[in-house]
Amino acid sequence: MTSGAIDIGALQGSPQRRRRESLILRAFQLAAALSVLISAGIVFSLLGEAIVFLSNVDLSQLFAGGWYPRRGEFGIATIVTGTMVVTLVGMVVAAPLGLAAAVYLSEYAKPRVRRTVKPILEILAGIPSVVIGFFALTWISPEVIQRFFNDASAFNMAAAGLGVGILVTPLVASVAEDALRSVPQALREASVGMGARKRTTTLQIVLPAAVSGIVAAFIIGMSRAIGETMVVAIAAGGTGGSAFTVDPTGPGQTMTAAMTALAVGSDQVRGTDGTFQSLFFVGLLLFFITLTLNILSERFVRRVRQKY
Amino acid sequence: MKAMDAGTLTEPREGLHARPHIEVEVQQQSERQLPSRDVVFSIRDLSVYYGGFKAVRNVSLDIFQNQITALIGPSGCGKTTMIRCLNRMNDLIENARVDGEVLYHGVNLYDKRVDAVEVRRRIGMVFQRPNPFPKSIYDNITFGPKIAGFKGNMDELVEQSLQKAALWDEVKDRLKESAWSLSGGQQQRLCIARCVAVQPDVILMDEPCSALDPIATARVEDLMQDLKSEYSIVIVTHNMQQAARVSEMTAFFTAEVQEDQDRRTGVLVEYDKTEQIFTNPSDERTENYVTGRFG
Ligand SMILES: Nc1ncnc2c1ncn2[C@@H]1O[C@H](COP(=O)(O)OP(=O)(O)OP(=O)(O)O)[C@@H](O)[C@H]1O
Ligand SMILES: [Mg+2]
Numbered sequence: 001m002t003s004g005a006i007d008i009g010a011l012q013g014s015p016q017r018r019r020r021e022s023l024i025l026r027a028f029q030l031a032a033a034l035s036v037l038i039s040a041g042i043v044f045s046l047l048g049e050a051i052v053f054l055s056n057v058d059l060s061q062l063f064a065g066g067w068y069p070r071r072g073e074f075g076i077a078t079i080v081t082g083t084m085v086v087t088l089v090g091m092v093v094a095a096p097l098g099l100a101a102a103v104y105l106s107e108y109a110k111p112r113v114r115r116t117v118k119p120i121l122e123i124l125a126g127i128p129s130v131v132i133g134f135f136a137l138t139w140i141s142p143e144v145i146q147r148f149f150n151d152a153s154a155f156n157m158a159a160a161g162l163g164v165g166i167l168v169t170p171l172v173a174s175v176a177e178d179a180l181r182s183v184p185q186a187l188r189e190a191s192v193g194m195g196a197r198k199r200t201t202t203l204q205i206v207l208p209a210a211v212s213g214i215v216a217a218f219i220i221g222m223s224r225a226i227g228e229t230m231v232v233a234i235a236a237g238g239t240g241g242s243a244f245t246v247d248p249t250g251p252g253q254t255m256t257a258a259m260t261a262l263a264v265g266s267d268q269v270r271g272t273d274g275t276f277q278s279l280f281f282v283g284l285l286l287f288f289i290t291l292t293l294n295i296l297s298e299r300f301v302r303r304v305r306q307k308y
Numbered sequence: 309m310k311a312m313d314a315g316t317l318t319e320p321r322e323g324l325h326a327r328p329h330i331e332v333e334v335q336q337q338s339e340r341q342l343p344s345r346d347v348v349f350s351i352r353d354l355s356v357y358y359g360g361f362k363a364v365r366n367v368s369l370d371i372f373q374n375q376i377t378a379l380i381g382p383s384g385c386g387k388t389t390m391i392r393c394l395n396r397m398n399d400l401i402e403n404a405r406v407d408g409e410v411l412y413h414g415v416n417l418y419d420k421r422v423d424a425v426e427v428r429r430r431i432g433m434v435f436q437r438p439n440p441f442p443k444s445i446y447d448n449i450t451f452g453p454k455i456a457g458f459k460g461n462m463d464e465l466v467e468q469s470l471q472k473a474a475l476w477d478e479v480k481d482r483l484k485e486s487a488w489s490l491s492g493g494q495q496q497r498l499c500i501a502r503c504v505a506v507q508p509d510v511i512l513m514d515e516p517c518s519a520l521d522p523i524a525t526a527r528v529e530d531l532m533q534d535l536k537s538e539y540s541i542v543i544v545t546h547n548m549q550q551a552a553r554v555s556e557m558t559a560f561f562t563a564e565v566q567e568d569q570d571r572r573t574g575v576l577v578e579y580d581k582t583e584q585i586f587t588n589p590s591d592e593r594t595e596n597y598v599t600g601r602f603g
Binding site for chain 2: 197
């Protein structure tokens with residue numbers, strides 16, 4: 001070959017390999033498309049059933065003073081509030097506890113401790129929620145809630161909330177720890193090199209630098225708490241529906257628990273004109289709430305990534 | 309003459325301006341007669357280990373007040389390790405261990421009674437890569453003084469520090485902007501300003517110009533010349549012209565195989581006036597290195 005010009009064939013590579021690569025690419029595209037299709041399918045089926053429900057139900061019943069599907073009362077506010085109460089109680093536990101654990105692991109723990117504790121956290125995050133549900137009902141409720149609030153009922157949202165808090169703490173800790181660890185070591189060195197104490201470095205440099213990741217951890221924890229079903233179904237005591245309440249020491253109903261009750265048929269509404277379909281309506285609502293939260297947390301996480 | 313006692317470093321300082329005012333007996337170099345100067349650091353038989361690995365072995369040298377001292381040598385010979393010993397930054401590394409003494413105005417920095425935080429308030433550090441905090445330019449400067457309990461006029465201090473770092477004119481209208489919006493060279497000068505703002509006694513610089521272009525490098529070098537009337541400066545550099553240009557004293561390190569170690573350990577080969585090191589070194593290894601015939 002003379003200097004300068006070369007034949008295009010020399011840069012084309014083997015045709016066999018190119019064919020194989022385009023095949024692999026197509027396989028991945030198919031897999032990606034399939035998962036998008038499945039998600040879309042779920043949303044559409046929810047949407048369809050929710051429309052059936054809305055067209056069959058007396059719309060004024062959506063603003064009823066309670067959630068009693070058996071009587072045809074679908075007070076959405078009741079279960080949305082129930083979810084909020086349980087989530088709030090859960091986050092009051094999980095946010096500070098998770099953050100403290102994250103700060104300890106990332107800033108204070110010796111590498112050896114971190115190497116053993118981090119996997120344990122991840123195992124804890126995988127505890128079946130039924131277990132926590134029973135723990136909430138049989139221990140937290142009598143030993144904690146009823147001890148502090150004498151007139152609390154055996155089934156109450158506070159116990160469920162604490163259970164949910166325990167459940168999501170490892171998740172919050174794990175995500176927050178990742179955020180703290182992604183703060184460059186150079187920033188800690190800069191701070192320590194200025195004569196800052198460890199405490200000052202952590203509070204004034206590391207935490208502010210990781211704030212979007214920490215907020216993301218809280219949001220992820222929150223959306224997990226909102227979606228949590230078993231603990232609430234077992235310990236919050238809303239099986240037969242619930243009146244509107246914001247009192248955490250009393251029984252209440254969350255969106256997820258309401259759906260479980262409908263689905264397992266303990267409310268025996270199967271078949272009656274669109275009542276069963278309320279399940280899908282609530283599901284759709286839940287879907288949008290968690291979707292919004294996840295998009296929010298995604299935004300925050302991306303902000304962390306862009307920064308470093 | 310009295311040396312500073314360890315209490316000065318363990319008790320809280322009254323204010324930022326309480327600079328150690330001490331006279332110290334001048335130690336003479338054994339090999340060559342050096343003019344009398346005040347000694348800031350007297351390093352005595354210093355060895356540094358990372359776990360079982362001996363990174364630097366038996367270094368002894370004196371670093372003088374109001375001068376620029378350059379540490380040079382091939383990559384991995386322990387320059388960073390050495391300079392981080394001078395303000396106890398090695399404490400941050402889990403498995404690092406230091407043997408021997410670093411006398412700072414006569415006080416051993418590795419004395420059990422010494423609080424590393426107090427040490428670092430007197431001995432500041434500028435790192436190889438600019439590492440401003442993700443805060444405003446203004447807040448970057450005020451961070452150090454604030455934690456040290458500075459009570460004076462903050463605006464004035466910020467201006468002074470930025471002036472000293474030759475950055476004031478470029479940033480005076482954007483003090484509230486993020487320090488991360490500055491260019492690399494500006495960021496490094498900001499880090500110098502931030503260091504100067506706590507009014508340390510010594511400034512340690514670990515390859516401060518390695519991420520900078522020639523113009524920014526020249527500015528930082530000018531800056532060092534301005535700063536040395538008030539501060540003592542120790543600089544690690546890979547750039548031999550830079551060492552020759554800016555420093556009064558130069559220490560040449562290299563890494564050598566020792567009998568009891570399987571990896572190469574850093575040793576001090578020669579320490580002398582910069583001019584001597586570059587024009588008439590007494591050790592062949594130094595000569596090979598400075599003339600570019602290394603390795
Ligand atoms: N944290 C650490 N843990 C273990 N070994 C280390 C650590 N830091 C440095 N070392 C080792 O110590 C030796 C000296 O490293 P050091 O960073 O001091 O060299 P240097 O002279 O600054 O090199 P360079 O010019 O490349 O920056 C090297 O062999 C290095 O691998
Ligand atoms: Mg180095």
